[in-house]
Amino acid sequence: MTENKAVKKMIGNVFNDIADAMQTGQFGKKARIGLTTLGSEHGVETLIQGAEMAAQMCSDYEVILIGPKNDTKFQTIEVNEEEMMHKTMEKLLEDGTIDACVTMHYNFPIGVATVGKVFTPGKGKEMYLATTTGTTSTHRVESMVKNALRGIIVAKACGIENPSVGILNLDGSRQVERALKELNSNGYPINFQESMRSDGGCVMRGNDLLAGTPDVMVQDTLSGNIFMKVFSSFTTGGEYESMGYGYGPGIGDGYDKTVLILSRASGTPVVANAIKYAADLIKGNIKEVAKREFDLARAAGGEAILKSLIKGTQKAACDERDKEVTAPPHEVVTGSISGIDIMDLEDAVTALWKKGIYAESGMGCTGPVVMVSEAKLQRAIQELKEAKFVAQEADPC
Numbered sequence: 001m002t003e004n005k006a007v008k009k010m011i012g013n014v015f016n017d018i019a020d021a022m023q024t025g026q027f028g029k030k031a032r033i034g035l036t037t038l039g040s041e042h043g044v045e046t047l048i049q050g051a052e053m054a055a056q057m058c059s060d061y062e063v064i065l066i067g068p069k070n071d072t073k074f075q076t077i078e079v080n081e082e083e084m085m086h087k088t089m090e091k092l093l094e095d096g097t098i099d100a101c102v103t104m105h106y107n108f109p110i111g112v113a114t115v116g117k118v119f120t121p122g123k124g125k126e127m128y129l130a131t132t133t134g135t136t137s138t139h140r141v142e143s144m145v146k147n148a149l150r151g152i153i154v155a156k157a158c159g160i161e162n163p164s165v166g167i168l169n170l171d172g173s174r175q176v177e178r179a180l181k182e183l184n185s186n187g188y189p190i191n192f193q194e195s196m197r198s199d200g201g202c203v204m205r206g207n208d209l210l211a212g213t214p215d216v217m218v219q220d221t222l223s224g225n226i227f228m229k230v231f232s233s234f235t236t237g238g239e240y241e242s243m244g245y246g247y248g249p250g251i252g253d254g255y256d257k258t259v260l261i262l263s264r265a266s267g268t269p270v271v272a273n274a275i276k277y278a279a280d281l282i283k284g285n286i287k288e289v290a291k292r293e294f295d296l297a298r299a300a301g302g303e304a305i306l307k308s309l310i311k312g313t314q315k316a317a318c319d320e321r322d323k324e325v326t327a328p329p330h331e332v333v334t335g336s337i338s339g340i341d342i343m344d345l346e347d348a349v350t351a352l353w354k355k356g357i358y359a360e361s362g363m364g365c366t367g368p369v370v371m372v373s374e375a376k377l378q379r380a381i382q383e384l385k386e387a388k389f390v391a392q393e394a395d396p397c
Contacts, residue, residue, distance in 0.1 A: 030062045031282040033275050034101035036089055037067030038082050041264045042240065048072055050271020057272060061279035064098055083334065093257050100258035100278040102246070102271070107336060107362040107369055108134035110345070112252030113147060113221055114261050115154040117245035117277060118231040125212030128155050128163070132224040132247040133261050134363040138345055141172040142309045144218055145179045149302075150251040151216035152190070153293045157284035158277075164193035166204035166214030170223060173203050179305050188300035221363070229263070232270060241266045246274035249281055253294045258286055325350050328358040335377035336362065336369040339390045345370070348389040355383050 033054075037047045044067060051063045051074060065076040066089055077092065079085040086106060092098045108114075113131035120127050130151025137143035148165055155163035167173045167180070184190040192202040193214035204213060209227065219227070225247070232241035247261040260278050262271060340348050345361045345368045352359040352372065357380050360371045372380040384390045 030060060031100070031279045032062050032064055032098045033278045033282075034064050034066050034089055034092060034098035034103075035271070035275060036085050036101065036103040037065055037070075038079070038085050039104050039264060040262075040266070042267060044068060044070070046268055047271055048074075049268045051275065053268060053272035054275035057276055058279070060283070061275070063275060064092075066092070066101070087334075089259075090257070093259070099282045100249070100260065102260045102262060102274045102278055104262040104264055104266070106259060106261060107371065108250045108259075109252070109255075110138070110361045110363065111136055112250045112255045113143075113150060113363070114250050115151050115248040116224065116228045117154075117248055117273075118228065119243055120210060120212030120231070121234065122207075122211035127212040127214070128216045128248075129224045129227055130154075130216055130218050131221045132228045133221065134250055135221050135342065135368070136252070138342055138361075139310050140220055141175045141179070142306050144170075144172060144176045144220055145183075145306060145309065147221070147224075148176070148180055148190070148216070148218040149293060149297055151218060153251055153290045154249060154281070154286070155215050156293070157286040157289040158280050159284060160215055162189075162191045163215035164191045164213075165216045165218065166193045166195070166202055166208055168209065168217055168219040168223070169203050169205055170219055175309065176218065177203060179309060182305055183297065183300050183302055186300035186305075188297050188302065229265075232263070233265065236267075239265060241270050244270055244273065245277040246270050248277065249286065251286075251290060253290075256287060258282065325353050327353050328356050331358040331373040331376075333358070333360050333371035333373055335374045335380075336371045337377070337381055337384060337390065338369050340368050340370060340384070342368045344389055348384055348387070351387050351389065352380055352383060357383065 035047060035051050037044045040047055048070060051065060055063055063074055065074045066079055066085055068080055069078050070076060077088055079088050089101050089103060093101060113134035113136045116129040116132035118127055118129060128151050130147040135143060136146035152163055152165065167176050180190055194200045195204055195208050196211055196213045197205050197207060204217060209217060228247055232244045236242050241263055246266060249258055249260045258281060260274055262274055348370050349359045349361050357372055357376050362369045362371045
């Protein structure tokens, strides 16, 4: 009888493993989540403790550390410098050693932004903030429309089949509402959430933000970044983020890395939750979900709707500028320059192209950045100073 029970249990475990493997597409292996351990304001130990807490929370994933040597049980890829740490992280993602990585102070290209996940204080509900770092566009309304799609993608990958969407009442929110409703009427289904306030509507009030009325709250990235910090650390005075899942994965059309962001102020519980968040995304096939949703939005006329948001003279000027200036030959860009206004970012890149310096726009944790090769960094800074894109005292970031 005991043997029969053991056999039944073994068979049950096998079927569970098969079901999980069919869902994740990863037969016979756990999700492998990287965690970089340099750069925290609270030290390496805080991050390692987060990894240990995450390992205790669930056995469905394996944590691999990227950073200094340590005495833990975790496999560690030894790195002792932040820039090399991120290069190592990217290589491990590219060769499949890890499926996703949790890191901090990482610059995404324009078009990629992160979807954070918080516990709302009003009702303790989980809510996705779209978005919290990076930027999807230098045009505010266009970026918020794109942010909505990224929030939907992440919520679906985490198991919410038909996530409800609300648009926070900020500048441009009514234009965002019109664009999203047009996308919805064209065949891309969006489940608009009604505000908890008596006048309803899908434009959310501050009350909805606190209560977590929608599954996905849409706002511009800089506002989302502030909300993440407040939700994560309002009980600690701000210096230690103790609640939530971190700033989330960078999502972009065609972007194929699963990189989740922490703040340098993130504490042990947030680190642990971020690792679990990463594992949930891998289990939910985030890359496949993203491709499917972007394709569906395109089929519903998403690109035309976005173009219509950028008014005539501004768009025409951008198009004319793009025709006149050709990018220099591509270079590896690891040097970054901060202090540039988001509205001037693309013009700053073009100004460097005109001087023969290859540059790309990006968004770091502290705001917009222009990225150039290390060899041309000082020259690029000087050119941007002379063109008045940055202050005279600007330095590399």
